Amino acid sequence: MTLLLETLKPYLLPLIRVLVVFLGISLIVAYLVYAERKILAHLQVRLGPMRVGPHGLLQPIADGLKLLLKEDIMPAGADKGVFLLAPVISVIAAFTAFSLIPFAPNFYITDVNVGLLFLIGISSLGILGIILGGWASNSHYPLLGALRSTAQLVSYEVALGFALVSALLLAGTLSMVAIVEAQQRQGVWFVFLQPVAFFILFVAAIAETNRNPFDLPEAESELVAGFHTEYSGFRFSLYFLAEYAAMILVSSIAVTLFLGGWLRPFARVRALDFLDFTPVAVLVLAAAWCFRECFRYPATREWRWQRLLLLGLGVGALGISAGLLLPARFLPGGGEGLPAFPALTAIQGVFWFMSKVFLFLFGFIWFRGTFPRYRFDQLMSLGWHFMIPVAIANVIFCSLAIVLSRQMGWGLPATLWLGTAATLLVAALLRREKA
Amino acid sequence: MMFAQGSFYVLAAVAVVSALLVITRRNPVHSAIYLIVTLLSVALLYLQLQAEFIAAVQIILYIGGIMVLFLFVIMLVKLDVALRQPPFNQQWWVAGAAALVLAVELVGVIYLGRGTAALPQAPPGSLQPNTELIGRTLYQNYMLPFEIASLLLLVAMVGAVLMARRKAS
Numbered sequence: 001m002t003l004l005l006e007t008l009k010p011y012l013l014p015l016i017r018v019l020v021v022f023l024g025i026s027l028i029v030a031y032l033v034y035a036e037r038k039i040l041a042h043l044q045v046r047l048g049p050m051r052v053g054p055h056g057l058l059q060p061i062a063d064g065l066k067l068l069l070k071e072d073i074m075p076a077g078a079d080k081g082v083f084l085l086a087p088v089i090s091v092i093a094a095f096t097a098f099s100l101i102p103f104a105p106n107f108y109i110t111d112v113n114v115g116l117l118f119l120i121g122i123s124s125l126g127i128l129g130i131i132l133g134g135w136a137s138n139s140h141y142p143l144l145g146a147l148r149s150t151a152q153l154v155s156y157e158v159a160l161g162f163a164l165v166s167a168l169l170l171a172g173t174l175s176m177v178a179i180v181e182a183q184q185r186q187g188v189w190f191v192f193l194q195p196v197a198f199f200i201l202f203v204a205a206i207a208e209t210n211r212n213p214f215d216l217p218e219a220e221s222e223l224v225a226g227f228h229t230e231y232s233g234f235r236f237s238l239y240f241l242a243e244y245a246a247m248i249l250v251s252s253i254a255v256t257l258f259l260g261g262w263l264r265p266f267a268r269v270r271a272l273d274f275l276d277f278t279p280v281a282v283l284v285l286a287a288a289w290c291f292r293e294c295f296r297y298p299a300t301r302e303w304r305w306q307r308l309l310l311l312g313l314g315v316g317a318l319g320i321s322a323g324l325l326l327p328a329r330f331l332p333g334g335g336e337g338l339p340a341f342p343a344l345t346a347i348q349g350v351f352w353f354m355s356k357v358f359l360f361l362f363g364f365i366w367f368r369g370t371f372p373r374y375r376f377d378q379l380m381s382l383g384w385h386f387m388i389p390v391a392i393a394n395v396i397f398c399s400l401a402i403v404l405s406r407q408m409g410w411g412l413p414a415t416l417w418l419g420t421a422a423t424l425l426v427a428a429l430l431r432r433e434k435a
Numbered sequence: 436m437m438f439a440q441g442s443f444y445v446l447a448a449v450a451v452v453s454a455l456l457v458i459t460r461r462n463p464v465h466s467a468i469y470l471i472v473t474l475l476s477v478a479l480l481y482l483q484l485q486a487e488f489i490a491a492v493q494i495i496l497y498i499g500g501i502m503v504l505f506l507f508v509i510m511l512v513k514l515d516v517a518l519r520q521p522p523f524n525q526q527w528w529v530a531g532a533a534a535l536v537l538a539v540e541l542v543g544v545i546y547l548g549r550g551t552a553a554l555p556q557a558p559p560g561s562l563q564p565n566t567e568l569i570g571r572t573l574y575q576n577y578m579l580p581f582e583i584a585s586l587l588l589l590v591a592m593v594g595a596v597l598m599a600r601r602k603a604s
Contacts, residue, residue: 079462124494125494131503131506153503
């Protein structure tokens with residue numbers, strides 16, 4: 001027994017991490033769908049899901065059950081093997097990529113010295129799922145959706161690649177952990193040095209994940225539902241899972257490269273150290289909201305379960321925040337060599353990383369609620385005639401700036417802003433030429 | 436060591452078998468899928484040789500780029516016609532004979548030279564900065580050949596666009 005434990009020991013911790021990441025991402029996806037419905041509803045002055053649980057909080061579970069129990073339909077002329085395989089490819093690609101994301105300095109599955117390249121490679125496998133699914137359905141609209149998706153992804157991958165190169169020029173490494181450490185060392189998030197690259201990455205990320213305003217592959221007014229028109233039930237939910245996981249993935253990449261990954265805002269300013277208590281504040285606020293809603297609900301029998309659930313959530317949030325504030329000296333052994341609040345310090349990285357990711361995800365949803373959809377030729381023209389030239393100009397000017405600052409001893413930020421100004425000039429000229 | 440060898444043989448077998456399936460399937464989309472499997476297992480072989488950079492680039496370029504475009508084009512082909520056509524033409528036995536000769540030659544050369552050209556052992560252990568090494572080699576030691584190659588590719592690309600345009604107009 002001990003021998004077995006000894007041999008398994010090196011695999012145990014990574015395995016637990018894999019499990020945590022897998023379950024965590026699945027949970028976030030479920031509640032991301034809920035958040036999307038809620039936010040879209042509030043943007044349109046509606047309420048959104050309200051019935052299942054308090055404020056519809058249990059809606060994702062109901063949705064999941066519905067999808068699992070639905071009939072699994074396969075079109076008569078479909079290519080069976082490929083039809084079954086395609087959504088699995090998408091899901092596997094989306095989830096495998098998370099193994100390279102550094103959620104915190106003490107929580108990542110693996111760090112490879114070509115991490116970013118691998119991420120791009122694995123996430124580009126996901127598109128195979130879309131193409132094959134669209135083709136195997138043997139139906140018009142899925143095929144058109146798949147074709148659009150391919151053209152769109154191939155076009156925007158170029159701009160995305162150049163935007164990544166701009167950030168890599170500053171980091172000087174491809175390892176995801178080392179990229180964040182480079183930002184820590186230089187004391188600045190790369191978004192402030194490379195705003196243009198960040199913007200291009202953001203737009204390209206929206207296009208890569210087929211989100212509005214670039215959601216032409218599944219434009220419901222033209223293509224029913226695009227590449228997954230013929231999918232139903234469980235297989236459809238796989239595509240759904242893959243799409244939302246891909247959203248989280250591109251947000252994580254952007255956060256790691258440009259927004260300082262797990263770093264707290266102003267990580268070097270000691271005067272702002274009270275920001276370390278933000279997780280506790282967030283939890284207490286959530287608990288306060290739960291209690292308030294609990295008292296606002298009608299005190300009748302039908303609402304009893306809802307009120308109990310809210311009460312439980314509030315107490316749970318308070319309990320967790322109390323756990324986070326557990327001082328080190330109450331631990332067995334007096335907490336020698338531990339920081340003042342060990343639990344709080346331990347979740348610091350993950351908290352800030354996920355907060356930034358959620359900021360991104362909110363942006364995704366916000367755009368869906370506000371922007372009209374592009375036409376396909378507009379999309380292509382934007383990609384090829386604007387994004388790619390600007391991205392290339394940005395790489396050229398910023399590498400020039402880096403070389404200049406090294407040779408002449410100029411300050412790096414100022415020189416980079418000069419390069420950014422030159423890029424913006426090019427962008428303005430491009431816009432003018434088109435008009 | 437056992438694990439490394441075992442995984443090498445598994446990957447190699449997958450690569451060879453799926454390569455065979457690429458040329459024997461009638462449905463071009465199935466061929467493309469098997470080609471993807473082949474390329475993936477070759478990428479994993481690179482990974483086993485601790486060439487992470489090449490493995491990543493293999494996946495990005497061949498699978499994420501070229502195979503996606505392949506599938507894009509295949510989807511536009513009328514499949515009913517392709518399914519009825521025989522996958523091999525009259526010259527298959529010539530090609531087979533040539534491949535056999537080449538295989539015999541390769542095996543012979545490797546067998547004869549096994550004493551003189553001993554393969555170096557891969558250094559055991561950790562990650563090496565192989566991106567940096569490749570970058571240095573390409574952009575410092577072999578700058579001129581690299582630039583010539585990229586110029587050649589550029590010319591080929593411009594030529595391809597030109598030919599496509601002429602046909603359309």
